[in-house]
Amino acid sequence: MGVGVSLLDDVRDPTGVLLWLGGAVVLHDALIAPLVLLVGLVLVRGGARGPVRGALLVAGALTAVALPVLLRPGRTANPSVLPLDYPRNWLIALAAVAALTGAWVLVSRGAARRRRTRGRGR
Numbered sequence: 001m002g003v004g005v006s007l008l009d010d011v012r013d014p015t016g017v018l019l020w021l022g023g024a025v026v027l028h029d030a031l032i033a034p035l036v037l038l039v040g041l042v043l044v045r046g047g048a049r050g051p052v053r054g055a056l057l058v059a060g061a062l063t064a065v066a067l068p069v070l071l072r073p074g075r076t077a078n079p080s081v082l083p084l085d086y087p088r089n090w091l092i093a094l095a096a097v098a099a100l101t102g103a104w105v106l107v108s109r110g111a112a113r114r115r116r117t118r119g120r121g122r
Helices: 002-010 015-045 049-070 086-121
Strands: none
Touching: 015 049, 049 086
């Protein structure tokens, strides 16, 4: 925070900074917060709430970290600056999160089913 505030000293026209901050608030309030609430309401009805919520949290963090390279305006003059296929790698990371979450849910349900059948046999 201190570094960001110190960098504002060099800004001659704060219009761009104010637009960016206002856009972040509007994006959060108009898109992100309602989407999170909707997903939360849908997950209340499901049985695998914990793992799915965790996966959504991880996917959101991965997306937040990847946004600068995913939204870059185009190719740079120096191809060694961003040499990898970042959108593909981001999708692979999201697929890995989804696969691990699915495996977790299946293993958890199998363990719960085994506990229930053992409890009935006694």
